[in-house]
Amino acid sequence: MILAMRRVYVVIVGLLLASGALQFYFAAVGAFTKPQTDDSYSLHLINGRMVLPLLALLAIGAAALARAGGKLVGLTSLVLGLLVVQTLIIVLGNAIGGATEQRTTTLSLTILGLHAVNGIVIMGVASTVMRRARNLMAAK
Amino acid sequence: MSTFSLIAVDLLVAFLCVVAWLGAAITAATGRGVAARILTASAVAVTLLRLAVVLALAGRGWWFVQDKVTLGLPLVGLAGAVAAGVLVTKGVAKAVVPLFAAGFSATVGLILPLLWGYPQNAGQAMISLSLVGVATVAAWRFTSSGPVRAGRLLAPAIALGVAGVGLGFLPLQQVSADSSAAPITTDVASLRGPSVPAPGGSVRRFELAAQKATVTLASGTRTEAWTYNKTSPGPEIAAVEGDLLEVTLTNVDIESGVTLHWHGYDVPNAEDGAPGVTQEAVLPGGRHVYRFLANQVGTYWYHTHQVSSEGVRKGLFGTLIVKPRAAVAEGADLVLPIHTFDGEVTLGTPERTVPSGEPVRLRVINTDNTPHRITLAGTDFRVTAADGNDLHEPGPVSGKALRLAAGARYDLSFTMPGNPVALLVDDGLSLSLNGAAVVADTSGWSELDLLSYGTPAPTPFGPGSRFDRDFTLVLDRGLAMVEGAPMFAHTVNGLGYPNIPSQVVREGDLVRFTVVNRGIETHPWHLHGHRVLVLGARGSPLWLDTFDVRPGEVWRVAFRASNPGMWMNHCHNLDHAEQGMVLHLAYEGVGSTMSHAAH
Numbered sequence: 001m002i003l004a005m006r007r008v009y010v011v012i013v014g015l016l017l018a019s020g021a022l023q024f025y026f027a028a029v030g031a032f033t034k035p036q037t038d039d040s041y042s043l044h045l046i047n048g049r050m051v052l053p054l055l056a057l058l059a060i061g062a063a064a065l066a067r068a069g070g071k072l073v074g075l076t077s078l079v080l081g082l083l084v085v086q087t088l089i090i091v092l093g094n095a096i097g098g099a100t101e102q103r104t105t106t107l108s109l110t111i112l113g114l115h116a117v118n119g120i121v122i123m124g125v126a127s128t129v130m131r132r133a134r135n136l137m138a139a140k
Numbered sequence: 141m142s143t144f145s146l147i148a149v150d151l152l153v154a155f156l157c158v159v160a161w162l163g164a165a166i167t168a169a170t171g172r173g174v175a176a177r178i179l180t181a182s183a184v185a186v187t188l189l190r191l192a193v194v195l196a197l198a199g200r201g202w203w204f205v206q207d208k209v210t211l212g213l214p215l216v217g218l219a220g221a222v223a224a225g226v227l228v229t230k231g232v233a234k235a236v237v238p239l240f241a242a243g244f245s246a247t248v249g250l251i252l253p254l255l256w257g258y259p260q261n262a263g264q265a266m267i268s269l270s271l272v273g274v275a276t277v278a279a280w281r282f283t284s285s286g287p288v289r290a291g292r293l294l295a296p297a298i299a300l301g302v303a304g305v306g307l308g309f310l311p312l313q314q315v316s317a318d319s320s321a322a323p324i325t326t327d328v329a330s331l332r333g334p335s336v337p338a339p340g341g342s343v344r345r346f347e348l349a350a351q352k353a354t355v356t357l358a359s360g361t362r363t364e365a366w367t368y369n370k371t372s373p374g375p376e377i378a379a380v381e382g383d384l385l386e387v388t389l390t391n392v393d394i395e396s397g398v399t400l401h402w403h404g405y406d407v408p409n410a411e412d413g414a415p416g417v418t419q420e421a422v423l424p425g426g427r428h429v430y431r432f433l434a435n436q437v438g439t440y441w442y443h444t445h446q447v448s449s450e451g452v453r454k455g456l457f458g459t460l461i462v463k464p465r466a467a468v469a470e471g472a473d474l475v476l477p478i479h480t481f482d483g484e485v486t487l488g489t490p491e492r493t494v495p496s497g498e499p500v501r502l503r504v505i506n507t508d509n510t511p512h513r514i515t516l517a518g519t520d521f522r523v524t525a526a527d528g529n530d531l532h533e534p535g536p537v538s539g540k541a542l543r544l545a546a547g548a549r550y551d552l553s554f555t556m557p558g559n560p561v562a563l564l565v566d567d568g569l570s571l572s573l574n575g576a577a578v579v580a581d582t583s584g585w586s587e588l589d590l591l592s593y594g595t596p597a598p599t600p601f602g603p604g605s606r607f608d609r610d611f612t613l614v615l616d617r618g619l620a621m622v623e624g625a626p627m628f629a630h631t632v633n634g635l636g637y638p639n640i641p642s643q644v645v646r647e648g649d650l651v652r653f654t655v656v657n658r659g660i661e662t663h664p665w666h667l668h669g670h671r672v673l674v675l676g677a678r679g680s681p682l683w684l685d686t687f688d689v690r691p692g693e694v695w696r697v698a699f700r701a702s703n704p705g706m707w708m709n710h711c712h713n714l715d716h717a718e719q720g721m722v723l724h725l726a727y728e729g730v731g732s733t734m735s736h737a738a739h
Contacts, residue, residue, distance in 0.1 A: 081158075
């Protein structure tokens with residue numbers, strides 16, 4: 001049962017990594033779409049708001065059921081936490097930076113740019129989780 | 141500090157609160173005692189800071205802090221106090237689980253309100269407590285080596301969550317928000333316009349055929365559009381005060397159907413063009429005749445209201461201009477509907493020639509979903525009308541930008557100077573009068589505050605009046621049912637269309653409504669069939685039909701209920717309307733037999 005669960009854990013984290021890679025791809029699709037409309041980033045939005053958080057939640061559950069230990073469960077939870085931070089960066093960037101519908105400011109862009117940096121951090125954390133999850137599976 | 145800035149600061153502090161408490165818990169669990177103590181002290185400080193921010197925010201209105209005062213702050217405050225107390229009295233090792241509980245409390249208080257918006261209800265509070273309970277039990281299990289009794293707490297925590305789901309989400313299934321106590325005595329369909337003009341007026345007939353066509357933009361770009369009479373904007377409907385307008389709408393090939401809504405015009409209800417409420421949408425091959433008196437002088441526009449988000453964006457709109465019967469000074473009168481086609485901002489002809497010394501009136505109309513910034517370089521000017529209504533003693537304006545809400549209109553008047561004049565939309569050149577102006581960089585110009593523009597004048601009612609009805613609309617985002625499907629909706633008082641209760645009024649009532657924007661997006665609010673008076677304007681009285689409620693803003697407006705019917709009251713960012721932000725203003729005794737189709 002636990003061995004099967006560890007396999008499931010690895011699969012879910014694998015899907016999470018794949019979905020994360022796709023998220024970068026969708027961001028590029030949005031950035032290069034012309035003309036820019038509210039729909040340009042729809043794939044990025046759907047994947048980011050629905051698929052990634054769902055996979056992150058499932059990964060936390062799978063980690064717990066796989067008896068992954070407190071540290072690895074915590075690290076898996078960090079992925080979900082950082083996903084929330086992605087949304088916060090957008091909200092805070094616009095609010096604190098004083099951006100409007102037509103115009104961003106230097107301050108808002110300085111904050112909004114962190115969206116990409118945090119994206120890389122998420123992939124890094126998820127990769128670490130993946131490595132440890134595979135070790136866990138191999139440990140028997 | 142603006143309310144929106146305070147909301148942002150609160151979010152930032154709430155986030156730091158999460159980081160500090162969870163950081164303290166993790167360092168405590170991994171045996172780093174000094175770090176745990178420092179982080180706990182910081183967490184206490186940040187929590188107190190959040191209390192201060194929330195108190196400041198509470199001064200701007202209860203709506204902005206309801207979730208924080210009723211649950212978020214007490215939860216993290218209590219859990220944090222226990223954790224800090226245990227840490228001080230019993231040491232770091234004993235404080236691990238309470239610290240995690242504080243961290244999870246802070247997390248839940250930050251994230252969940254963003255998910256379900258305003259107002260937070262008892263069921264949602266129970267779900268929050270349940271999640272904190274379950275997560276704390278899990279942390280307990282993972283951080284202790286020996287057997288623990290934590291499991292005993294799991295069942296009650298889960299039960300609380302299940303009860304919360306039941307309590308909090310089942311009510312969303314409710315339908316028929318439009319039930320009014322009074323019996324229906326008037327059918328909307330009977331509230332038609334007159335068939336003869338006012339004395340001295342004439343009948344003006346227009347025929348509009350909705351059809352797909354390729355249109356050429358000012359830049360030369362050709363684009364596939366949805367049009368009235370193969371042009372977009374559609375034909376200008378022009379009339380003189382007192383005329384009877386008779387507009388026949390046919391549909392050639394717009395499969396989803398079309399209507400004509402007279403934006404800002406207080407027509408009789410059955411002429412309003414709200415599909416499923418005042419008429420059925422006109423499908424291909426169909427026909428509908430609209431009749432109403434041109435009794436409001438000014439700048440207006442028309443557009444489809446059937447799947448309006450897509451329809452208007454693709455080009456189903458045009459202008460409606462009514463001039464006074466009395467002769468006015470000749471001069472240049474330019475109608476400038478701003479519309480974004482395929483990312484290109486258009487407003488008709490990009491260049492015009494006007495003899496210097498002539499009076500000029502520019503009628504700018506925002507047909508898009510988001511506001512535009514309007515600047516005029518090369519002359520000073522007066523804003524003579526807003527939403528078609530004349531302003532009282534408008535003063536000269538120069539070096540200021542105007543913010544034009546989605547759906548709104550301004551009339552700008554000036555005498556043509558000897559030099560060229562440029563109209564800029566979003567600080568980009570859009571119209572040149574008399575040749576290539578040296579275009580000023582207007583991006584640094586501050587916004588004209590229309591609330592203190594012009595001078596006061598008597599109004600039939602005002603902030604001190606006694607109101608017969610008082611409604612509050614709190615705009616936010618959150619999980620809600622919209623036309624039977626759950627979505628992350630644009631909500632009014634936590635609900636989405638058609639579950640938002642109608643505002644029910646009686647004919648003759650003086651009605652006030654307050655619109656609060658608790659979210660992070662601008663909502664251009666638009667009531668059909670009535671102009672509203674902005675309460676609290678310090679300059680000219682402001683009668684508007686569309687007003688931008690920006691994040692953190694609270695608008696109080698009033699109107700006399702003098703146009704019976706079932707009226708849409710909605711966000712004119714039509715994408716937001718499609719995602720739930722629509723309700724009805726219903727007069728007692730008036731009912732519709734129609735099926736509330738897609739707007």
